[in-house]
Amino acid sequence: MDKTFRLVLIIAALFSGACSQLDPKFRSIGSSVLGATGYVTDSQANSFFTAGEKLGKAAEGLTDEQEYYLGRSVSAVILAQYRPLRNNAAQLYVNKVGKVLAGFSDKPETFSGYHFLILDTDEVNALSAPGGFIFISKGFLRLLPSEDALAAVLAHEVAHVVQGHGVKAIRSSNLTGALLLIGKEVAASQVDPSFQELTSLFGDSVNDITETLITKGYSRGQEYDSDEYAAQLLVRAGYNPAALGTVLRVLEQHDGGDAGGWASTHPDPDDRLDEVEDLIASNPEAARMESARTQRFQRSLPGLTAG
Amino acid sequence: MSLTRLLFAVFISSAFIFSGASVTECAAQSESVSIKLRSARLRRSPQHWAPGSATLKLGDSLTLLEMKDGWAKVRTSSGAAGYVHETAISDKPIVLKASNRGSSGTSSDDVVLAGKGFNKEVEREFAAQNPNASFADVNRMEAISVRESDLVAFMKAGGLKTNG
Numbered sequence: 001m002d003k004t005f006r007l008v009l010i011i012a013a014l015f016s017g018a019c020s021q022l023d024p025k026f027r028s029i030g031s032s033v034l035g036a037t038g039y040v041t042d043s044q045a046n047s048f049f050t051a052g053e054k055l056g057k058a059a060e061g062l063t064d065e066q067e068y069y070l071g072r073s074v075s076a077v078i079l080a081q082y083r084p085l086r087n088n089a090a091q092l093y094v095n096k097v098g099k100v101l102a103g104f105s106d107k108p109e110t111f112s113g114y115h116f117l118i119l120d121t122d123e124v125n126a127l128s129a130p131g132g133f134i135f136i137s138k139g140f141l142r143l144l145p146s147e148d149a150l151a152a153v154l155a156h157e158v159a160h161v162v163q164g165h166g167v168k169a170i171r172s173s174n175l176t177g178a179l180l181l182i183g184k185e186v187a188a189s190q191v192d193p194s195f196q197e198l199t200s201l202f203g204d205s206v207n208d209i210t211e212t213l214i215t216k217g218y219s220r221g222q223e224y225d226s227d228e229y230a231a232q233l234l235v236r237a238g239y240n241p242a243a244l245g246t247v248l249r250v251l252e253q254h255d256g257g258d259a260g261g262w263a264s265t266h267p268d269p270d271d272r273l274d275e276v277e278d279l280i281a282s283n284p285e286a287a288r289m290e291s292a293r294t295q296r297f298q299r300s301l302p303g304l305t306a307g
Numbered sequence: 308m309s310l311t312r313l314l315f316a317v318f319i320s321s322a323f324i325f326s327g328a329s330v331t332e333c334a335a336q337s338e339s340v341s342i343k344l345r346s347a348r349l350r351r352s353p354q355h356w357a358p359g360s361a362t363l364k365l366g367d368s369l370t371l372l373e374m375k376d377g378w379a380k381v382r383t384s385s386g387a388a389g390y391v392h393e394t395a396i397s398d399k400p401i402v403l404k405a406s407n408r409g410s411s412g413t414s415s416d417d418v419v420l421a422g423k424g425f426n427k428e429v430e431r432e433f434a435a436q437n438p439n440a441s442f443a444d445v446n447r448m449e450a451i452s453v454r455e456s457d458l459v460a461f462m463k464a465g466g467l468k469t470n471g
Binding site for chain 1: 343344345347355356365377392394395419421422423424425426427428429430432433434436437439440441442444445447448449451453457458461462464465466467468
């Protein structure tokens with residue numbers, strides 16, 4: 001069998017594994033056709049299907065519930081470093097803005113819903129963990145002039161969750177190792193080596209994510225993707241997408257790209273502005289109610305904003 | 308490779324590729340789906356803030372009636388019909404498992420075992436090894452809740468859209 005033909009057959013078999021509930025009828029036909037042609041044996045055909053099924057399962061990755069537990073632990077590590085702001089009214093307001101945006105996203109539901117928290121730090125930062133745990137610092141709020149600007153920051157973080165960037169920050173060796181163990185029945189026991197290994201891989205995965213969130217940052221491509229998605233989310237929800245430009249200009253003026261937090265983990269605001277320029281033209285309809293939103297922003301976050 | 312063999316290979320590839328790579332199509336074949344989130348609202352219309360008629364729980368089995376624009380029209384075991392977002396459902400049955408302890412023999416390739424893998428017990432072990440990690444604050448963060456009616460009022464008052 002020539003190499004090109006063999007490759008086409010293998011690709012066909014691999015694609016067949018993308019659907020875990022592939023109709024057995026198709027499997028049977030595919031197997032017998034491949035086998036009956038004489039181009040491959042029945043056992044070769046079956047092994048292609050097995051490879052396809054494995055690929056399909058690996059692509060399924062972590063369940064929403066497993067992402068949730070990862071997100072909880074990443075959040076617990078973040079909250080060991082930063083304390084929550086003790087202001088229930090402010091926390092409730094930020095949750096309202098964030099939940100509106102999440103509801104307009106392509107992943108409006110996560111295992112336990114989206115949750116937002118103001119961190120009591122002067123650092124200018126915003127972070128998101130898998131499962132929908134999203135943080136914004138008091139220092140960042142102080143730079144923002146309006147609810148629409150706050151929405152732009154939160155929309156960027158929701159975009160990271162929707163696009164699965166947190167889970168993608170896990171080293172492939174840790175994720176693959178964890179998925180293999182998750183595929184087994186592991187007893188939750190301190191004497192079970194598999195459980196200890198699973199816990200160790202969980203800890204390593206949490207470290208991979210927190211290191212990316214706090215120190216390394218996502219790739220420039222992921223940040224630009226999240227800006228683009230944020231602009232779309234703002235439009236969908238009825239916020240003025242021009243607010244994303246406002247946020248990036250405020251950041252540019254504030255830190256000039258060199259002040260830790262968002263500045264150290266994100267591309268230069270000027271470059272980000274260039275990337276989204278076409279998407280953030282002011283929307284007259286959204287701008288019409290912007291002043292009313294700005295008023296409640298100032299009322300809800302007294303002494304905490306630039307507005 | 309001859310032209311005949313090439314055409315045959317393309318035909319075979321197409322048959323497999325179009326045979327069901329999307330979860331949605333897979334779900335439609337089985338006509339049965341499960342809730343994969345801790346809870347989800349059964350909506351009266353396919354919109355995120357549409358009024359709800361029931362609260363569905365993790366593992367609840369539903370009959371899939373129709374998929375359209377990211378929303379699944381479903382019927383519950385008690386006969387109630389409504390809509391859930393496609394991100395709330397799995398095309399595999401979900402078996403609830405109270406604890407990760409021991410082997411139940413239910414780990415089939417065709418089911419998802421809730422509570423398996425990264426779960427409460429793994430978190431507890433992680434917390435024991437990382438005493439500075441503040442799970443109490445995470446619990447407080449999760450406890451901040453907004454009533455859906457309050458959220459809709461918030462959206463209307465701010466001139467935002469309400470048809471997510």
